[in-house]
Amino acid sequence: MAAGIRTSRNGSDVAVVGGGLVGLAVALGIQEKGQQVTIYDEGDIAFRASRGNFGLVWVQGKGDSYPAYANLSRLSARLWGDMAASLEESTGIDLQLSQKGGLFVCLSESELSQRANMLDQMAANHSEGYPFEVLDHQQLKEMVPEIGPEVAGATWGPEDGHVNPLYLMRALLKRFTSLGGKLINSAAINSVQPINGQFHLHSADGRYVSDKVVLAAGLGNKKLASMVGIEAPIFPNRGQVLIAERVKHFLDYPTGHVRQTAEGTIQCGDSKEDVGFDSGTTTDVIADIARRAVTMFPLLKDVRLIRSWGALRIMTPDGHPIYQQSEEFPGAFLVTCHSGVTLAAAHAGPIADWIAEGNPDPVLNLEKFHANRFQV
Amino acid sequence: MPTDSRFNRLPVSEKGLVSICIEGQTITALEGESVAAAVLQAGVRPSRTTPVTDSGRAPFCMMGVCFDCLMEIDGKPNTQACMTEVRDGMVVNIQRGARQVLGDDL
Amino acid sequence: MNSNQFDLAIIGAGPAGMSAASTAAKQGLKVLLLDEQPRPGGQIYRNIGSPALKDRQILGPDYYYGEKLLTAFSGAGVTYLHGATVWEVTTDNILYVSVKGESRRFEFNKLLIATGAQERPSPFPGWTLPGVMTCGAAQILLKTSGLTPPGPIVIAGSGPLLLLISCQLIRAGIKIDAILDTTPGKNYRSALPEFLGALKGWRFVLKGMRMLSEIRKAGIQQLSGVTGLSADQDESGNLSAVTYYDNKGHQQTLSCSSLLVHQGVIPNSQLTRSLGLAHVWDEVQKCWKPELNKWGQSSHPDILVAGDSAGIGGALAAELQGKLAVFEIVRQRDAGSATSGNNEIEQEKAIQELQQQLVIRPFLDRLYSPAEEFMSPPDETIVCRCEEVTAGEIRSLANDGCRGPNQTKAFCRAGMGPCQGRQCGTTVSSLLASELKASPAQVGYYNIRAPIKPLTLGELATIGNADSNC
Numbered sequence: 001m002a003a004g005i006r007t008s009r010n011g012s013d014v015a016v017v018g019g020g021l022v023g024l025a026v027a028l029g030i031q032e033k034g035q036q037v038t039i040y041d042e043g044d045i046a047f048r049a050s051r052g053n054f055g056l057v058w059v060q061g062k063g064d065s066y067p068a069y070a071n072l073s074r075l076s077a078r079l080w081g082d083m084a085a086s087l088e089e090s091t092g093i094d095l096q097l098s099q100k101g102g103l104f105v106c107l108s109e110s111e112l113s114q115r116a117n118m119l120d121q122m123a124a125n126h127s128e129g130y131p132f133e134v135l136d137h138q139q140l141k142e143m144v145p146e147i148g149p150e151v152a153g154a155t156w157g158p159e160d161g162h163v164n165p166l167y168l169m170r171a172l173l174k175r176f177t178s179l180g181g182k183l184i185n186s187a188a189i190n191s192v193q194p195i196n197g198q199f200h201l202h203s204a205d206g207r208y209v210s211d212k213v214v215l216a217a218g219l220g221n222k223k224l225a226s227m228v229g230i231e232a233p234i235f236p237n238r239g240q241v242l243i244a245e246r247v248k249h250f251l252d253y254p255t256g257h258v259r260q261t262a263e264g265t266i267q268c269g270d271s272k273e274d275v276g277f278d279s280g281t282t283t284d285v286i287a288d289i290a291r292r293a294v295t296m297f298p299l300l301k302d303v304r305l306i307r308s309w310g311a312l313r314i315m316t317p318d319g320h321p322i323y324q325q326s327e328e329f330p331g332a333f334l335v336t337c338h339s340g341v342t343l344a345a346a347h348a349g350p351i352a353d354w355i356a357e358g359n360p361d362p363v364l365n366l367e368k369f370h371a372n373r374f375q376v
Numbered sequence: 377m378p379t380d381s382r383f384n385r386l387p388v389s390e391k392g393l394v395s396i397c398i399e400g401q402t403i404t405a406l407e408g409e410s411v412a413a414a415v416l417q418a419g420v421r422p423s424r425t426t427p428v429t430d431s432g433r434a435p436f437c438m439m440g441v442c443f444d445c446l447m448e449i450d451g452k453p454n455t456q457a458c459m460t461e462v463r464d465g466m467v468v469n470i471q472r473g474a475r476q477v478l479g480d481d482l
Numbered sequence: 483m484n485s486n487q488f489d490l491a492i493i494g495a496g497p498a499g500m501s502a503a504s505t506a507a508k509q510g511l512k513v514l515l516l517d518e519q520p521r522p523g524g525q526i527y528r529n530i531g532s533p534a535l536k537d538r539q540i541l542g543p544d545y546y547y548g549e550k551l552l553t554a555f556s557g558a559g560v561t562y563l564h565g566a567t568v569w570e571v572t573t574d575n576i577l578y579v580s581v582k583g584e585s586r587r588f589e590f591n592k593l594l595i596a597t598g599a600q601e602r603p604s605p606f607p608g609w610t611l612p613g614v615m616t617c618g619a620a621q622i623l624l625k626t627s628g629l630t631p632p633g634p635i636v637i638a639g640s641g642p643l644l645l646l647i648s649c650q651l652i653r654a655g656i657k658i659d660a661i662l663d664t665t666p667g668k669n670y671r672s673a674l675p676e677f678l679g680a681l682k683g684w685r686f687v688l689k690g691m692r693m694l695s696e697i698r699k700a701g702i703q704q705l706s707g708v709t710g711l712s713a714d715q716d717e718s719g720n721l722s723a724v725t726y727y728d729n730k731g732h733q734q735t736l737s738c739s740s741l742l743v744h745q746g747v748i749p750n751s752q753l754t755r756s757l758g759l760a761h762v763w764d765e766v767q768k769c770w771k772p773e774l775n776k777w778g779q780s781s782h783p784d785i786l787v788a789g790d791s792a793g794i795g796g797a798l799a800a801e802l803q804g805k806l807a808v809f810e811i812v813r814q815r816d817a818g819s820a821t822s823g824n825n826e827i828e829q830e831k832a833i834q835e836l837q838q839q840l841v842i843r844p845f846l847d848r849l850y851s852p853a854e855e856f857m858s859p860p861d862e863t864i865v866c867r868c869e870e871v872t873a874g875e876i877r878s879l880a881n882d883g884c885r886g887p888n889q890t891k892a893f894c895r896a897g898m899g900p901c902q903g904r905q906c907g908t909t910v911s912s913l914l915a916s917e918l919k920a921s922p923a924q925v926g927y928y929n930i931r932a933p934i935k936p937l938t939l940g941e942l943a944t945i946g947n948a949d950s951n952c
């Protein structure tokens with residue numbers, strides 16, 4: 001980029017606000033291009049989807065009525081293997097990525113046929129094909145013998161997988177800092193001011209200047225985006241997740257509601273609740289989640305729940321990401337989505353390239369992710 | 377080199393006795409005492425191995441906070457031995473690493 | 483009021499819970515008392531209803547004092563559930579408790595948390611080896627089973643319980659091979675200014691001196707100023723010896739079959755934390771405790787805390803706090819009515835007695851403040867027993883930018899195992915604090931959420947089902 005004239009010693013080429021999965025992935029991608037990136041993040045307690053999510057690298061059904069999003073998810077899933085390998089090589093952290101396919105288990109016939117219809121529709125919209133299979137109870141049982149008698153069947157997506165999202169974060173951070181990227185913790189950015197083609201970021205105890213700013217502050221984006229001339233309709237949607245004790249390996253594939261992690265723990269989720277900024281847990285919801293889990297896999301009945309938590313998804317009205325450069329203040333970018341695990345490889349790759357160098361890869365279909373789609 | 381790992385019983389007040397089987401060895405325990413106590417008296421050490429590195433552990437806190445006394449009690453894996461009372465005929469085994477899933481077979 | 487509704491639910495049947503229960507019943511409250519142990523008594527009066535030991539000299543009168551409390555509470559008409567593990571309390575006055583694998587739901591007007599203390603996790607290299615156990619655990623084995631650990635026995639650490647268990651074993655005729663006192667020398671200096679105040683609690687001072695002389699008379703090797711404690715293992719992975727530096731800085735090794743360790747006790751704050759109650763870091767007691775007024779009222783209007791879970795004060799203080807909390811509940815109930823003020827005299831008396839009980843604390847807390855090596859142990863020490871995470875890993879995460887225990891938990895699993903952080907929480911906070919040159923208050927603590935104790939998915943799945951009583 002054109003030599004950044006730094007007006008402050010705290011300055012950097014690119015400031016990324018938010019050190020969650022989205023911020024870290026984008027920041028790493030830009031830092032890898034040789035630009036100096038600084039991430040500004042909050043302290044130990046914050047609303048952090050990155051720490052509370054379910055760990056799926058998921059394609060099946062994503063963007064069912066929005067091909068651009070479906071394509072982006074598939075692209076990212078395809079880039080994931082390389083990203084995981086290179087992160088493991090450079091950091092020594094095994095992300096526990098497994099992309100052997102995933103199941104969406106349906107308890108009733110109507111749930112199953114609805115889902116099958118949805119996937120049929122997607123296949124019709126994707127001329128290059130959209131792989132999936134519908135499995136009835138018997139077919140599913142052959143694949144996963146532990147399935148319960150009340151289960152109707154499942155849909156199978158060969159491109160789905162799962163990963164340890166916490167190790168993903170740790171590896172992204174480690175790689176980022178090893179390349180010279182800077183992380184400023186405990187610095188909630190309260191405002192972003194565009195001044196003479198640069199951006200001034202203010203926190204309670206500092207002011208930072210950069211040539212570009214990437215807003216990846218999750219739920220914090222709504223407020224910050226408006227300061228750089230972007231209207232971002234973002235709202236929280238709570239998910240509760242349960243983690244049960246380590247058990248010997250029995251489940252080969254992730255499912256939309258239950259997965260066994262590489263450590264052997266059982267993760268069950270996830271609810272979708274519109275409760276505002278409350279990341280707590282509620283007894284009724286965790287009981288519902290447990291009910292679904294033991295119906296899917298009755299052998300989980302005597303397995304003990306160790307922890308539960310609530311986390312807030314970062315939602316938009318249509319559920320799809322927003323990727324946008326401010327027209328009013330070029331150099332300011334908004335990056336926000338609710339599937340930061342799945343999309344991590346896209347964020348660290350083509351999205352970061354676009355921010356660092358301009359000229360988005362046409363395959364991204366970036367114009368489809370502009371927030372002006374919400375202005376009807 | 378210390379060899380005996382068995383806890384010793386002081387003179388106790390009149391209490392009922394129960395028989396339990398720990399790792400195939402039948403021992404007599406006091407009615408109302410915990411499985412962990414019986415296991416310590418039997419000298420079974422370690423009483424579990426960890427799912428992380430397979431290292432040996434034994435009851436540590438005896439008050440339900442450390443979870444190092446997890447054992448397989450009457451077929452139920454990962455049960456806190458210090459919080460479970462002995463019962464005549466009980467079968468207790470070392471918890472080796474991660475537990476099995478059993479579900480309805482219980 | 484239906485059978486699942488209570489004026490007062492009390493969690494914990496130790497001295498605080500038992501005295502609160504009988505006081506409340508006398509005041510006409512409908513009381514529910516829950517405890518996960520199979521018998522009432524709490525930690526100090528464990529098994530007091532059917533003591534195991536024939537010889538009452540061994541545990542001494544302080545233990546059997548509990549019989550009085552038990553009698554008072556047994557006749558009081560309280561609904562008491564034992565083997566009852568509370569796994570969730572909500573801020574809208576509902577609690578869920580697991581009894582024999584089945585969950586029940588209760589509603590309460592007021593809740594008294596009297597869940598007591600746990601021993602401070604005191605990590606040192608080798609503390610996970612079979613053969614190492616806490617002094618409290620050894621004492622529980624005496625109380626419930628009349629069992630004593632196999633010799634050679636070494637006792638190591640600091641605090642009143644260390645002396646007490648030593649004396650109890652001596653009285654039982656058990657040989658203790660050595661007592662390694664890790665109380666830092668500087669504590670004697672910092673405690674000294676509190677000594678005059680402590681003399682007002684002369685009964686305690688006397689008790690302490692009697693214990694010390696009992697140990698001396700037994701001719702037990704007692705070393706002060708011990709540092710660098712570590713436990714060694716034999717080829718089968720069990721404890722074989724303890725290694726330490728004596729107060730001259732010479733490394734010594736003692737072979738042993740049992741190593742009993744202790745570094746004081748800290749409030750059991752899992753429940754108070756899960757409720758989101760305000761907590762403060764007590765720099766002298768080096769632990770977290772809920773923020774309370776003098777009646778034990780927490781930041782939630784319907785939740786009170788008494789006994790050691792409110793801050794460490796000992797059994798007699800707990801008993802008084804339990805009473806005071808009930809007086810406060812009754813005062814709130816009667817405010818403005820004709821009966822208001824009925825308990826004032828008794829209440830005033832309890833407050834004075836409580837002050838008398840607590841007069842020794844500033845001295846004890848300073849004297850027995852844990853040595854730095856247990857708050858911030860050497861790198862190779864396992865701090866999270868469940869997930870086997872070392873102090874070195876926590877330190878390196880601090881250097882990589884982690885600012886608090888929830889971040890380190892996410893990155894290395896410390897605090898994610900079945901003990902739910904009980905054995906590593908304070909250590910991780912203080913490790914991070916020392917690494918980041920901050921106080922534990924700034925660093926914070928794990929977010930604690932339901933379930934407070936693990937429960938099966940199958941049991942959880944019954945909640946809200948039409949055919950369950952939940």
Ligand SMILES: Cc1cc2nc3c(=O)[nH]c(=O)nc-3n(C[C@H](O)[C@H](O)[C@H](O)COP(=O)(O)OP(=O)(O)OC[C@H]3O[C@@H](n4cnc5c(N)ncnc54)[C@H](O)[C@@H]3O)c2cc1C
Binds near residue numbers: 021
């Ligand atoms: C229950 C649940 C399950 C999920 N499951 C999956 C899944 O299976 N697969 C998948 O791909 N995705 C999943 N996700 C989504 C994924 O976790 C998120 O997409 C991703 O974490 C979002 O990353 P983020 O960086 O935008 O947001 P966050 O992780 O929330 O990070 C935002 C960061 O910004 C910081 N911040 C906010 N405001 C400011 C400010 N003013 N100044 C400085 N810093 C600020 C915050 O402290 C935080 O660190 C799930 C989410 C939830 C809630």
Ligand code: FES
Binds near residue numbers: 436442456
């Ligand atoms: S010995 Fe600690 S939980 Fe049982």
